[in-house]
Amino acid sequence: MLNTYGRAFATRVFTPVARFLLRCGVTPDAVTIAGTVGVVACGLGLYTTGHLFWGSLGATLFVLSDTIDGTMARIRGSSGRWGAYLDSCLDRVADAALFGGLVVWFARQGASDLTAGLALACLVLGGIVSYVKARAEGLGYTANVGLAERGERIVAVLVGAGFVGLGVPLVFLQVVLALLAVASAVTVVQRMATVRRQALAAPPAGA
Structure with missing residues (x-):
């Protein structure tokens, strides 16, 4: 839900910024890469050292580039598979940096194994959520359902x-983190169930 409504709102707000960057000769891919580098720096540089507020604030600003680059591509008329592929791949890198940074910070603080395990579970399950959808789309199905899509997880x-x-x-x-881990696990089940229904409803191969 956040992916839909949040992206629509952000697109309206940041369209002027997108137009300005295009006039300056900045490409959508450059914004995508810069945003990912910024999120990774916040996750692995600030989260791991305990600067959680500044890490979250900085990462929020860089996450917004995920909307700006798409808006730039649409304005320029260059939206395509490469941009979507690059964006999706780098999203996984950014997510790993944020949750991985928390795992490192918990370990440094001597937090309980359960606490670090929760952050690690969110990292792993988040990757599975994305993979289940990507694999479904690769087979011709859709899996746009779930309690914890990327927008919800990042927020x-x-x-x-x-x-x-x-x-x-x-x-x-x-x-x-505990609620997010549960929601992510439920999302995996929801998406797999959705694909199963589509697969059972499809005619057998060769029919």
């Missing part, structure tokens, strides 16, 4: 970590 981790960085007890982030 959850940035808000949770950001509040803890402002002094909210760590248990808040632990609860956020």
